[in-house]
Amino acid sequence: MVCPRCNSDVPEVSRYCHHCGNDLRSGDTERKNAYAARPDESVASFKLVSTIMPQGSGKQPYTYKVALGIALLLTVVTAALGALPVAIMVAAFSIPIVYILYLYDVNLWEDEPIPVVAAAFVLTGVLAAVFTWLWSDKISLSTITIGANDGGPSGRDLLILLLLVPVVSELIRQIGPLYLASRPRYDDLMDGFTFGVVAGVGYACFETLVLHWGWISGGFAGPGSSAGTWISIVVLHGFIKPLIYGSATGLAGAEFSGLGAGYDGFTPRWVIALVQAIAVNVLFQGGIYLLGFVGGHGSTIGAVLGVVWGLLLLGALIIRVRTVLHKGLLEAALESAARGGSNHASGDQAFCSRCEMPLLPHSDFCSACGNSVRSVPKSARGVTASAPAGGYDVTTGETQA
Numbered sequence: 001m002v003c004p005r006c007n008s009d010v011p012e013v014s015r016y017c018h019h020c021g022n023d024l025r026s027g028d029t030e031r032k033n034a035y036a037a038r039p040d041e042s043v044a045s046f047k048l049v050s051t052i053m054p055q056g057s058g059k060q061p062y063t064y065k066v067a068l069g070i071a072l073l074l075t076v077v078t079a080a081l082g083a084l085p086v087a088i089m090v091a092a093f094s095i096p097i098v099y100i101l102y103l104y105d106v107n108l109w110e111d112e113p114i115p116v117v118a119a120a121f122v123l124t125g126v127l128a129a130v131f132t133w134l135w136s137d138k139i140s141l142s143t144i145t146i147g148a149n150d151g152g153p154s155g156r157d158l159l160i161l162l163l164l165v166p167v168v169s170e171l172i173r174q175i176g177p178l179y180l181a182s183r184p185r186y187d188d189l190m191d192g193f194t195f196g197v198v199a200g201v202g203y204a205c206f207e208t209l210v211l212h213w214g215w216i217s218g219g220f221a222g223p224g225s226s227a228g229t230w231i232s233i234v235v236l237h238g239f240i241k242p243l244i245y246g247s248a249t250g251l252a253g254a255e256f257s258g259l260g261a262g263y264d265g266f267t268p269r270w271v272i273a274l275v276q277a278i279a280v281n282v283l284f285q286g287g288i289y290l291l292g293f294v295g296g297h298g299s300t301i302g303a304v305l306g307v308v309w310g311l312l313l314l315g316a317l318i319i320r321v322r323t324v325l326h327k328g329l330l331e332a333a334l335e336s337a338a339r340g341g342s343n344h345a346s347g348d349q350a351f352c353s354r355c356e357m358p359l360l361p362h363s364d365f366c367s368a369c370g371n372s373v374r375s376v377p378k379s380a381r382g383v384t385a386s387a388p389a390g391g392y393d394v395t396t397g398e399t400q401a
Contacts, residue, residue, distance in 0.1 A: 005029065006337040011360075014367035019337035021330050021365035021372065035322060036329040036365075037375035039354070043326045044319055051318050052197050052246060053102050054325060054375050055190055063105075067098045068239075075238055079230040082221035087230065089216065091238020092208040096121065096201045099246075103194075116186070120176035120195045121202040127172045128203040132210040135165060153290060161289050166281035169207075170252075170274065173199045173245065177253035181263050189328050190374055192257030193250040193321075200246030208237045232303035236288070240310035244284055247317045248277035251324055259332035276320075284313055329372045333364040 001010050003017040003024065010017050015025055023031055035041045037054040049064050071094035079087035100117055141157045177195035180186050186195070209216070212233075221230075255273040258264025287309040295301035350359045352366035359366060364373050 006334055008337055010367065016365050016367050016370040018360045018363040018365050018367040020334045021370060023370065031326070031330065031370070034370050036326045036370075036372040039370040043322050045322070046315055046318055047322075048243070048318065051321050051325075052243065052250070053099070055106055055194065064098055064102060067101075068094065071095075071098070072235070072239060075234050076231050079234045080223070080227045082223050082227070082230070084215040084221050084230060085217075085219065087215075087234045088208065088212050088238070091234040092205045094238060095242045095246075096205045099198065099201055103198075116180060116195075117198060119180055120198040124173055124176050124199040124202045125206040127175070128169070128206040129210050131168060131172060132207045135160060136211055139164075153293060157289065158286070161285040162282050165285055166278050169203065170249065170278050170281055173203050173249040174252060174274070175199075177249065178256055181253060181257045182265075187257055187263040188374065189254050189257050189259060189325075189332060192253035192255075192263070193325065194253075196248075196250030196253030197246035199253075200244075200249040201242040203249075204237070204242035204245045208241070212237070226300075228300035229303045232300065232307050236303075236307050236310050240307065240314055241284070244280060244310065244314050244317060247314070247321050248280045251321060252277050254324065254328060259328060259335055280313060280317060284310065287313075329374055332374070333372070336364060 001012050001014070001024070002008070003010050003020060003022050005022040006017060006020040008017060008019040010019075010024065016023055021031065021036060022029065023034060026033075028034070032044070033042045035043050035045070035047075035050070038047070038050040041047050041050060053064060071090060075087050075091045075094065078084075078090065100121070103117060139160060141154070141160060173196070176199045177192060180195050181192040186192075252270060252273040255267070255270040256263060256265065258267070258269075264270070288306045291305040291309055292302040294305055350363075351357065352359055352369060352371055354371040355366060355369040357366060357368040359373070365371065366373070
């Protein structure tokens with residue numbers, strides 16, 4: 001049988017073309033119902049874990065969901081009790097810690113995660129702390145952003161939050177990912193996206209610490225009438241904001257890496273992705289600031305509306321990320337098929353990390369379930385082993401009984 005999309009010879013029993021990922025049976029050429037990094041999910045779905053953790057998270061996604069759920073519950077409880085220092089610290093570090101553990105768990109870069117994570121996370125975090133201190137303390141806003149006074153928005157504040165902060169902060173978040181993605185070992189599309197997420201959550205972490213240092217140093221406030229405001233703020237800045245920052249920066253990082261071998265660099269696609277990331281930052285910062293005036297000074301309504309606004313932006317961004325990564329994986333596989341193969345493909349004897357079926361030699365997709373090989377850590381793509389009796393886990397390199 002010949003694939004109508006890339007003209008590759010494929011076995012008659014194949015559901016998907018192992019070179020370009022084309023669905024050979026359903027006629028859905030765009031695979032809208034089979035996300036390339038997780039074929040049992042549709043592209044247009046609000047699946048957080050498989051979106052921001054696309055490489056290897058398909059084996060045990062509930063581990064990360066449970067970890068994030070526990071962190072969110074702990075944050076809400078401590079904020080409601082007025083333990084603001086604990087709430088802010090838990091909220092600020094929850095997603096970065098879970099994401100770094102994910103990178104270690106899937107062994108994303110073959111036992112060399114420390115310099116990779118340090119370059120994208122620590123460097124971005126330090127720059128984020130310095131810049132946030134400059135605009136929040138030295139330049140400072142003339143009104144309070146959450147539960148603002150009754151005087152209304154300030155033009156000066158809008159210039160800071162709609163121009164200065166979004167542009168400079170996004171450029172800072174690009175430094176680490178672009179440096180790493182320009183190295184030959186880390187020039188893959190999925191690497192560029194992952195570096196962007198790391199930089200985004202790192203920036204959000206340190207920005208939150210600086211912006212709410214008064215809460216951290218102020219001690220326990222105890223239960224009070226402001227509990228609703230406290231909960232809204234820590235959820236917004238500790239969970240929603242890092243996901244927005246990470247996803248937006250990750251999109252630009254993916255476009256910088258590009259589709260084929262080697263990074264594409266500063267192409268028009270990267271410029272468009274960068275502008276989109278800045279636009280998302282503008283919408284987030286501006287929306288939170290303006291909604292803070294709803295209900296007047298000290299009102300919880302504005303803080304709650306800020307959470308709703310952040311969730312709406314995050315939902316739209318998740319769909320955008322999934323669409324870009326899905327199309328990127330399919331287009332890259334088609335391009336590599338036309339060139340006779342990809343250096344991102346599997347080895348001669350490897351097994352699908354999702355369905356554990358044997359992969360055809362040098363596959364870019366599993367011919368059985370349609371999972372993209374590029375959604376598997378590089379350390380697990382070329383595993384050579386005899387067919388196991390109980391299945392072979394390419395994530396751990398162990399045979400299951």
